[in-house]
Amino acid sequence: MLNAEEWGIVALSLKVSACAMLGALPLAFALAYLLARGRFPGRILLDALIHLPLVVPPVVTGWLLLLAFGANGPAGRWLERAFGVTLMFRWTGAALAAAIMALPLMVRAMRLSIEAVDRKLEGAARTLGAGPWRTFLTVTLPLSIPGILAGLVLGFARSIGEFGATITFVSNIPGETRTLPLAIYAALQMPDGDAMVTRLALISVSLSLAALVASEWLARRSGHGRGGHVL
């Protein structure tokens, strides 16, 4: 099976992706809610911006992250000064890259499930004495939970596989930013790395497959039989 180094790579990948999902979840849900329910000028533009990482070459996204969060980038300098946090060449930067790349898929899945919530049920809750917040917490949110989970799982799968933006932004540093795909890439460059490539590739495929199956299963449960597909 895997040796200690490879387990370390898997553990780092899971840590990076888990943190990416934790950070992206509230933002993705807020954006999904805004797109599903909001009627404001610039909605189409916001929608397009969110989907940008899906279509722009990942290396470009990585370069933009470098510009913004690098040592001389405005966001990077602010984080350094305010919190003493550096993202460049750190695993936290890998998590940021993974979160940005996963965001479009997460927003998409969550938005579908929010749109599937029958607004008449919210009206019913209001007449029964629930204010807007309670209505959101007791009706809208629970009814969109399957889509939120589907978005999380899908985003997790996407972030596990994240390569281009990560290697551009935080490089390929063993033990710090060398996640599964980056380790596979590094092993491919080594003359005797074939066995390692095979093992790590198998791990990646099983992780992604499990996540996709889980996400489809959850999406089918949302919409109460009407079947919303995220893929």
Next chain:
Amino acid sequence: MSFEVDATVARGKERLSVRFASKRGITALFGPSGAGKSSTLDMIAGLLRPLDGRIVVAGEVLFDSAQGIDLPPERRACGYVFQDGRLFPHRRVADNLRYGWKLAPPERRWMSLDVATSFLGIGHLLDRMPATLSGGEAQRVAIGRALLSGPRFLLMDEPLSSLDAPRRAEIMAVIERIRDELALPILYVSHDRAEVDRLADQVVELG
């Protein structure tokens, strides 16, 4: 006076004006589909905001554009029985019934869960999910949910339309009991003349 409505609402490009006043008991809103019956109920419940006008129910001003009054739906204390039930699909029947009961201030809880379930004959349904209920069962639960929220008045939007004849008779008997025993002002929407003749103390024709 139980219901006093004089309000105008936008429906697409058209404007719909509704004006009536009614006394005690059941007031039937009668008219063809599209006459604005459901819009009228939504305005009274606070789910649809009128362009202008005044809505008073049982002496309380719910909406008055001149005075700038517009109570949010959760403060109107109306028991709304929707045409399509609108039970919360993710909550068991018991939790649907308790939803409004828990939110009502204690002094307005004039009916207990036990009384409501025996009144409506739904005691055996409490652990079921709404998706497993028949049309008649779901409608009785919806009526129970509205009654348990401690309403000051009831709005009923064609509560019989999705039911077959035996169920209709059953629910109609329930509504008559509500009228006779609970003495709540009820605004009842229907397009069925026989239903209106049997239930209503007063008829308002729209359209």
